Amino acid sequence: MAIQYQVPLDRTFHALGDGTRRQIIAMLAKNGTCSATELCEPFDVAQPTISKHLKVLEKAGLVSREIDGRTHRFRLETTPMDEAEDWIERHRTFWEGSLKRLDGYLAKMEEPESEA
């Protein structure tokens, strides 16, 4: 079986695997758009650290950047989140199907054998 590395999903899940980046996503989800300065405010870290997180989110396609002079404004892009959610949902459904088949199999095993 050939293994396919679905690079966009790798990037999305990697980007979501950090509490600061999830907090940035939460702020953008709530406020629509935010400037880099606004996104730095709640964090007790230097602006370059937040800039690095924003670059990871941008590479994953989770945020887009609009540059207006010296101001960079960020906006949430939900397509990668939809794809990540779809992936999880699909495999959860597969698994629930497998459990149902297993239950059916066990129920059949427990049935008393019919007499000839």
Next chain:
Amino acid sequence: MAIQYQVPLDRTFHALGDGTRRQIIAMLAKNGTCSATELCEPFDVAQPTISKHLKVLEKAGLVSREIDGRTHRFRLETTPMDEAEDWIERHRTFWEGSLKRLDGYLAKMEEPESEA
């Protein structure tokens, strides 16, 4: 604002951010349970590499291991996947709400001013 690092979610998203680990999850979702040997079959890598991936999945609570003599069998655990899906869903919904508010605001801006 205090930043909370939700460590379990960090681990879940980190574990999902790798194509080999997602493939292992897909196999477990389809087959119910698999032995370590079965999980190695589709991959062109050494067993220790797959063992490492299984440990990452286990630490994230995405798989559980049952040891029967020399055979290790793995089973998918969906609770962390549910939590990851919930997180994405919640923030997508927030964002859709923000977009609706923005649309309402823009529509109001475009309304001709009523004459006095």
